[in-house]
Amino acid sequence: xxxxxxxxxxxxxxxxxxxxxxxxxxxxxxxxxxxxxxxxxxxxxxxxxxxxxxxxxxxxxxxxxxxxxxxxxxxxxxxxxxxxxxxxxxxxxxxxxxxxxxxxxxxxxxxxxxxxxxxxxxxxxxxxxxxxxxxxxxxxxxxxxxxxxxxxxxxxxxxxxxxxxxxxxxxxxxxxxxxxxxx
Amino acid sequence: xxxxxxxxxxxxxxxxxxxxxxxxxxxxxxxxxxxxxxxxxxxxxxxxxxxxxxxxxxxxxxxxxxxxxxxxxxxxxxxxxxxxxxxxxxxxxxxxxxxxxxxxxxxxxxxxxxxxxxxxxxxxxxxxxxxxxxxxxxxxxxxxxxxxxxxxxxxxxxxxxxxxxxxxxxxxxxxxxxxxxxxxxxxxxxxxxxxxxxxxxxxxxxxxxxxxxxxxxxxxxxxxxxxxxxxxxxxxxxxxxxxxxxxxxxxxxxxxxxxxxxxxxxxxxxxxxxxxxxxxxxxxxxxxxxxxxxxxxxxxxxxxxxxxxxxxxxxxxxxxxxxxxxxxxxxxxxxxxxxxxxxxxxxxxxxxxxxxxxxxxxxxxxxxxxxxxxxxxxxxxxxxxxxxxxxxxxxxxxxxxxxxxxxxxxxxxxxxxxxxxxxxxxxxxxxxxxxxxxxxxxxxxxxxxxxxxxxxxxxxxxxxxxxxxx
Numbered sequence: 001x002x003x004x005x006x007x008x009x010x011x012x013x014x015x016x017x018x019x020x021x022x023x024x025x026x027x028x029x030x031x032x033x034x035x036x037x038x039x040x041x042x043x044x045x046x047x048x049x050x051x052x053x054x055x056x057x058x059x060x061x062x063x064x065x066x067x068x069x070x071x072x073x074x075x076x077x078x079x080x081x082x083x084x085x086x087x088x089x090x091x092x093x094x095x096x097x098x099x100x101x102x103x104x105x106x107x108x109x110x111x112x113x114x115x116x117x118x119x120x121x122x123x124x125x126x127x128x129x130x131x132x133x134x135x136x137x138x139x140x141x142x143x144x145x146x147x148x149x150x151x152x153x154x155x156x157x158x159x160x161x162x163x164x165x166x167x168x169x170x171x172x173x174x175x176x177x178x179x180x181x182x183x
Numbered sequence: 184x185x186x187x188x189x190x191x192x193x194x195x196x197x198x199x200x201x202x203x204x205x206x207x208x209x210x211x212x213x214x215x216x217x218x219x220x221x222x223x224x225x226x227x228x229x230x231x232x233x234x235x236x237x238x239x240x241x242x243x244x245x246x247x248x249x250x251x252x253x254x255x256x257x258x259x260x261x262x263x264x265x266x267x268x269x270x271x272x273x274x275x276x277x278x279x280x281x282x283x284x285x286x287x288x289x290x291x292x293x294x295x296x297x298x299x300x301x302x303x304x305x306x307x308x309x310x311x312x313x314x315x316x317x318x319x320x321x322x323x324x325x326x327x328x329x330x331x332x333x334x335x336x337x338x339x340x341x342x343x344x345x346x347x348x349x350x351x352x353x354x355x356x357x358x359x360x361x362x363x364x365x366x367x368x369x370x371x372x373x374x375x376x377x378x379x380x381x382x383x384x385x386x387x388x389x390x391x392x393x394x395x396x397x398x399x400x401x402x403x404x405x406x407x408x409x410x411x412x413x414x415x416x417x418x419x420x421x422x423x424x425x426x427x428x429x430x431x432x433x434x435x436x437x438x439x440x441x442x443x444x445x446x447x448x449x450x451x452x453x454x455x456x457x458x459x460x461x462x463x464x465x466x467x468x469x470x471x472x473x474x475x476x477x478x479x480x481x482x483x484x485x486x487x488x489x490x491x492x493x494x495x496x497x498x499x500x501x502x503x504x505x506x507x508x509x510x511x512x513x514x515x516x517x518x519x520x521x522x523x524x525x526x527x528x529x530x531x532x533x534x535x536x537x538x539x540x541x542x543x544x545x546x547x548x549x550x551x552x553x554x555x556x557x558x559x560x561x562x563x564x565x566x567x568x569x570x571x572x573x574x575x576x577x578x579x580x581x582x583x584x585x586x587x588x589x590x591x592x593x594x595x596x597x598x599x600x601x602x603x604x605x606x607x608x609x610x611x612x613x614x615x616x617x618x619x620x621x622x623x624x625x626x627x628x629x630x631x632x633x634x635x636x637x638x639x640x641x642x643x644x645x646x647x648x649x650x651x652x653x
Contacts, residue, residue, distance in 0.1 A: 021210065
């Protein structure tokens with residue numbers, strides 16, 4: 001058996017296979033990106049059609065993120081309402097809303113990471129929720145900025161809780177948080 | 184071969200390896216997300232042991248009647264049940280049975296006045312499903328009979344299987360054309376103690392089986408909650424309950440130390456209390472069809488095994504029995520609530536809060552589970568004489584009457600005594616869990632239509648009770 005010739009043939013076969021597989025992968029990613037861009041565009045148009053004003057781009061983030069476990073100081077006075085980020089995880093602000101005093105600390109992160117959906121999908125969900133609230137359209141409503149944050153509402157009791165990634169929509173009616181994980 | 188050719192061959196080998204690895208990586212990237220991950224989950228789920236649900240169905244007692252009104256109880260009810268079922272299946276081979284109603288007196292006369300075997304359960308079993316499940320065939324019914332709590336054979340009518348439903352008071356029999364040749368009325372070892380119907384001793388209608396006297400090796404022992412024995416249990420149960428979504432479940436701990444896992448805005452919640460008990464609730468399921476008593480029991484048993492495990496004895500057998508079953512009928516969903524009780528040294532362990540594990544199966548899926556399992560130690564000692572059952576009942580009849588009838592007014596002792604003589608459904612030895620003290624106390628477990636009572640096994644003093652309703 002001519003082992004040298006066999007190796008050459010195998011190299012050619014694997015090279016062709018890898019090129020085909022790589023092509024499929026690239027094509028898949030490109031199609032996915034195009035679809036997401038198109039969906040974002042459609043959702044943006046839909047929001048505008050409903051009367052909303054879009055003052056920013058519908059952001060995207062291809063990272064995979066875990067949940068975060070946050071602990072709170074025990075026996076602290078919980079009279080102060082806060083919505084400021086005091087913690088950061090990989091430069092993502094961790095916002096603890098609710099009656100918090102003392103400094104929450106980041107305990108640990110979840111073992112697995114989940115895909116983050118484009119903010120356009122979250123925006124569509126937000127619009128759906130607002131419309132379900134009984135308003136006929138979104139006139140007078142504007143989205144001024146969108147950013148990815150970790151968010152958790154603290155009820156004022158308990159020693160630990162879990163923060164999830166959210167898309168934060170800063171709007172003319174205040175901040176709205178919509179889950180950034182795929183449902 | 185020249186050194187240049189050798190170099191080329193080496194380079195080819197390296198390229199070959201690199202290309203091969205690249206192929207695998209590309210395949211992983213291409214298929215990994217959609218195919219490899221679910222496959223891994225399937226393998227993990229496949230590792231959860233399946234439980235033979237029939238092992239959880241054990242009679243409260245198997246009584247061999249001698250024909251003079253006295254009975255002896257089988258030492259191993261599970262073994263006696265298996266043999267009784269095999270015997271009943273022998274009937275089914277002969278001919279198709281017909282079902283006919285009999286009176287309670289006829290049933291009692293057949294069991295007490297003749298050689299007989301009687302198997303009593305703590306819950307109602309659906310007759311048709313029971314017959315189908317255990318291979319007794321399908322029968323033609325002339326009377327409507329849905330469930331039973333006792334079944335047996337009697338020399339009074341060897342070609343019949345007798346049934347009694349304690350809750351409705353109805354009795355009936357499956358009548359076959361003839362009796363199997365191998366019909367027997369005693370098929371396992373039985374203790375020497377003589378048992379009688381409670382009503383026969385106290386002068387009433389109660390069908391509980393009680394002995395005149397007895398002995399036991401049970402002694403006061405110590406207990407730990409399973410969470411004290413294994414602090415990682417909360418995580419294990421949560422991981423099993425939430426499966427591949429576990430890493431994306433909200434986890435919060437309150438100021439009392441209670442840990443809650445929550446998924447989907449409270450649709451699926453697991454609460455782990457500091458006293459070692461667990462409460463699981465899933466409102467996202469339960470909209471399908473019930474799989475019947477034994478199908479739903481299998482669903483419940485598999486879920487308990489998956490989420491924390493079914494307690495095992497030292498030989499690896501199941502140290503848990505089905506203790507109660509209530510049929511649910513909620514509009515389009517139907518199912519059962521199953522109560523399981525942990526056993527130690529063959530006797531049930533109970534507390535004021537009810538069964539060790541309670542599972543609600545609705546629409547073929549588990550919608551709720553409550554779990555409070557313990558680890559017992561030092562519960563066996565020297566054999567001692569227990570307080571006579573009749574004296575325990577007579578001495579506590581006012582207590583039983585007041586709790587059962589929800590009346591705290593004083594009552595004539597004769598009235599309370601008559602109530603007990605007519606209404607005690609079961610009286611068995613067990614262990615009473617006093618979680619605050621961390622102890623297990625040997626007890627008499629007395630069942631009335633409204634409550635389960637616990638009395639000290641050796642001096643008869645009341646230890647507690649658990650209201651159960653009817």
